[in-house]
Amino acid sequence: MTPLCLATEKGHLGIVEVLLNVGANIDDCNRDGLTALHIAASNGHVEIVHHLISRGAHLDKCDKTERTPLFCASQKGHIEIVEYIVNKGAGIEIGNKDGFTALHSASLKGHLDIVKYPVSKGSDLGRLANDYWTPLHLALDGGRLDIAEYLLTEGANINTCGKRGYTALHTASQTGNIDGVKYLTSRGAELDRSTDDGWTALSLASFGGHLHIVKVFVNEGVEVDKALKNGTSPLSFATERGHLGIVEVLLNVGSNIDSCNQDGGTALHNASFKGHLDIVKCLLRKGAQLDKYSSRSSRKSITEETMIISLDEYSIKVPISPDDVDRAKYITAEALTTIPPDLNLEKDEVIISVGLKLSPPGLQFKTPVEVTVSHSAIFTNPDKAEIVLYTRRTVQRAPDCHDDLITIMTEIFTQN
Numbered sequence: 497m498t499p500l501c502l503a504t505e506k507g508h509l510g511i512v513e514v515l516l517n518v519g520a521n522i523d524d525c526n527r528d529g530l531t532a533l534h535i536a537a538s539n540g541h542v543e544i545v546h547h548l549i550s551r552g553a554h555l556d557k558c559d560k561t562e563r564t565p566l567f568c569a570s571q572k573g574h575i576e577i578v579e580y581i582v583n584k585g586a587g588i589e590i591g592n593k594d595g596f597t598a599l600h601s602a603s604l605k606g607h608l609d610i611v612k613y614p615v616s617k618g619s620d621l622g623r624l625a626n627d628y629w630t631p632l633h634l635a636l637d638g639g640r641l642d643i644a645e646y647l648l649t650e651g652a653n654i655n656t657c658g659k660r661g662y663t664a665l666h667t668a669s670q671t672g673n674i675d676g677v678k679y680l681t682s683r684g685a686e687l688d689r690s691t692d693d694g695w696t697a698l699s700l701a702s703f704g705g706h707l708h709i710v711k712v713f714v715n716e717g718v719e720v721d722k723a724l725k726n727g728t729s730p731l732s733f734a735t736e737r738g739h740l741g742i743v744e745v746l747l748n749v750g751s752n753i754d755s756c757n758q759d760g761g762t763a764l765h766n767a768s769f770k771g772h773l774d775i776v777k778c779l780l781r782k783g784a785q786l787d788k789y790s791s792r793s794s795r796k797s798i799t800e801e802t803m804i805i806s807l808d809e810y811s812i813k814v815p816i817s818p819d820d821v822d823r824a825k826y827i828t829a830e831a832l833t834t835i836p837p838d839l840n841l842e843k844d845e846v847i848i849s850v851g852l853k854l855s856p857p858g859l860q861f862k863t864p865v866e867v868t869v870s871h872s873a874i875f876t877n878p879d880k881a882e883i884v885l886y887t888r889r890t891v892q893r894a895p896d897c898h899d900d901l902i903t904i905m906t907e908i909f910t911q912n
Contacts, residue, residue, distance in 0.1 A: 497526040504532040504548075507541045512548070522553050529559030537577050538568035545577050555586040562593040570598035570614075573607040578614075588614045595625040603631035603647070606640045611647070621652040627659035628667075636668050636676040644679060654685050661691035669697035672706040687718045694724035702730035702746070705739040710746070720751045727757035736766035740774050753784050 500520045503511035512532070516522060523531050533553040536544040545565075549555065556564050566586045569577040578598065582588060591597045599619045602610035611631070615621065622630055632652045635643035644664075648654060655663050665685040668676035677697070681687065690696055698718050701709040710730075714720065723729040731751045734742040743763070747753060754762050764784040767775040780786075 498524050498532075500524065500532050501526050501530070501535055504535045504541065504544055505539060507539065507544065509541075509543050509547060512544055516551055522548060522551055523557060525559070529561075531557055531559075531565070533557070533565045534559055534563070534568050537565040537574065537581065538572050540569075540572065540574045540577065542574075542576055542580070545580060549581070549584055555581060555584060556590055558590075558592075562591070564590050564598075566590070566598050567592060567596070567601055570607065570610050571601040571605055573602075573605065573610060575607070575609045575613065578610050582613065582617060588617055588619050589623070591623075591625065595623075595627070596629075597623060597625070599623075599631050600625045600629065600634055603640070603643055604634040604638050606635075606638050606643065608640070608643050608646065611635075611643050615647075615650050621647060621650060622656050624658050628662060629658060630656050630664070632656070633658065633664045633667050636664055636673060636680070637671065639673070639675065641675060641679050644676075648683060654680060654683055655689065657691075660693065661689075662695075663689060665689070665697045666691060666695065666700060669706065669709055670700040670704060672701075672704060672709065674706070674708050674712070677701075677709050677712055681712060681716060687713060687716055688722060690722070694726075696722050696730070698722070699724065699728075699730045699733060702739065702742050703733040703737060705734075705737060705742065707739070707741045707745070710742050714745055714749050720746055720749055721755060723755070723757075727755075729755050729757075729763075731755070731763050732757060732761070732766055735763040735772065735775050735779070736770055738770065738772045738775065740772070740778065743775050743778055747778070747782050753779060753782055 497505075498520070500512065500515045500522070501524070503515060522533075525531055526535075530538075531553065533545065533548045533555070534557075536548060555566075558564055563571075564586065566578060566581045566588065567590070569581060588599070589597055591600075596604075597614070597619065599611060599614045599621075600623075602608075602614070621632075624630060625634075629637075630652065632644055632647050632654070635641075635647060655665075657663055658667075662670075663685065665677065665680045665687070666689075667673075668680060687698075688696055696718070698710065698713045698720065699722070701713065721729050721731070723732075729751070731743065731746045731753070732755070734746060754764075756762055762784065764776065764779050764786075767779060
């Protein structure tokens with residue numbers, strides 16, 4: 497740091513004057529690219545700012561992150577310096593490397609008086625920073641409803657979208673900003689608007705587990721089953737992420753319990769796969785269908801290089817050496833989810849059964865085959881039509897030779 501920058505940082509106006517009088521370069525930078533004017537503006541040294549500008553300091557010189565002295569003053573809340581620099585001709589729309597202008601910075605930091613000044617000078621209310629953030633987005637993110645109110649009063653568009661179609665309501669819903677959501681809802685924000693990928697504010701709140709926000713939207717009558725482009729609904733997100741309270745709220749207002757995504761997966765598939773027992777029970781009490789099938793659990797071919805059969809829906813992996821069986825590279829697998837017909841259950845007993853069927857038929861293996869199951873995915877009780885989750889890790893070895901059916905796990909246990 498130069499002597500001029502050091503004197504400026506400490507607020508020593510007399511030393512600043514002496515250094516300039518003996519030839520110090522007024523626009524010399526420190527290692528971060530900050531000039532004396534940046535430093536004075538950031539630290540609120542009004543008299544030094546006046547003196548530096550009177551001596552010809554560059555008003556719009558940028559540091560290494562492309563911040564101007566005006567940006568620094570706005571960020572720190574020094575309104576007198578902001579007004580002075582702007583009146584001397586500083587550019588109010590110059591952004592930093594992420595596109596944040598003085599207005600963006602003041603909105604995020606909660607400096608209402610500074611927000612008002614660039615707005616009064618014509619600053620763009622809808623300008624996007626980093627392709628996502630308007631000043632309204634940032635004010636709400638910082639919890640400053642007073643700034644949001646001012647921006648809307650001055651003409652900010654409540655439904656302006658950032659990159660990928662996110663409005664301020666989407667952002668508030670995603671981050672769990674309940675006050676922001678309530679405020680935007682009261683001001684007429686478009687509640688069912690989708691992002692470019694199909695996310696609604698309700699979907700984002702359901703994914704994030706923000707129950708109070710979900711309740712706000714439900715009370716406002718939003719479309720509870722509006723799904724992403726891949727068919728995933730708010731209910732699907734809540735079941736997959738384990739948010740029981742949200743699941744109950746959505747079901748109570750009529751969300752389609754058996755709606756499918758593009759792979760055929762339902763809420764029950766999600767909860768069963770992820771191990772959310774309470775949600776599984778809730779879905780079954782509400783009448784979820786047991787006989788729905790997800791295409792993700794259909795046959796998956798092994799690769800010639802790894803020779804691993806993988807069923808992602810059930811986290812099943814079966815490594816098979818090409819030397820262990822003829823036609824190994826053509827083997828496919830599918831999960832078996834039916835209950836053995838000769839199995840009789842006693843009262844309060846449930847079966848945990850997952851089987852793996854290898855094709856083509858008649859395969860004979862030369863060595864034992866190791867099957868790894870991270871959890872059992874299908875748990876059915878035919879008498880109660882109830883699904884129960886039982887998480888475990890099991891490795892079993894099949895006999896030295898067997899046919900095309902490998903039973904991975906079959907257990908009976910008594911419910912508590």
